[in-house]
Amino acid sequence: RKEVEQDPGPFNVPEGATVAFNCTYSNSASQSFFWYRQDCRKEPKLLMSVYSSGNEDGRFTAQLNRASQYISLLIRDSKLSDSATYLCVVNSNQFYFGTGTSLTVIP
């Protein structure tokens, strides 16, 4: 079983839509969780850390569900500039990257 699993998508949504990505992890002892954004031919950039209580940064909301071992990312009011691949990352003595979920926001 993979350490981290993500739906690869692609997700194609219209501008202004709300879209949610989920990511499951296998190690219940995992300690920290992150969402990264990667644009085509660029390096991953940290979007946000995911805290147990959930956290919000503008249009982005991240949630952690330890009981079910998943993390989620919600993007509200999607912009064209949100088009990218979103990677979930789980740290359990090593960083494990999901395969990424591709998002395209359509005008």
Next chain:
Amino acid sequence: SAVISQKPSRDICQRGTSLTIQCQVDSQVTMMFWYRQQPGQSLTLIATANQGSEATYESGFVIDKFPISRPNLTFSTLTVSNMSPEDSSIYLCSAIGLAGVYEQYFGPGTRLTVT
């Protein structure tokens, strides 16, 4: 956040040769890593670069093929040795800062093509 630079940004190399990639961070960091990313794939950790000692390699990666140095807290190199076309990939270094938070920051990557 740390600012990380890598060089070269890209290279085309002949099989059998070696390439050394440099990674420079603008501030002291606790941990540095080297990853590989094939087109359309996620990142695969090659090794953790340890300051002043041998790197810690992940399964499937060995020191003879990917020697790594980290002489100080802000610099590391990865060498891809005796290259074959299968080594064509993007190589990324990353670092975790001193703030005690496990947030990784990535360099811009080195795009390697082996012919």
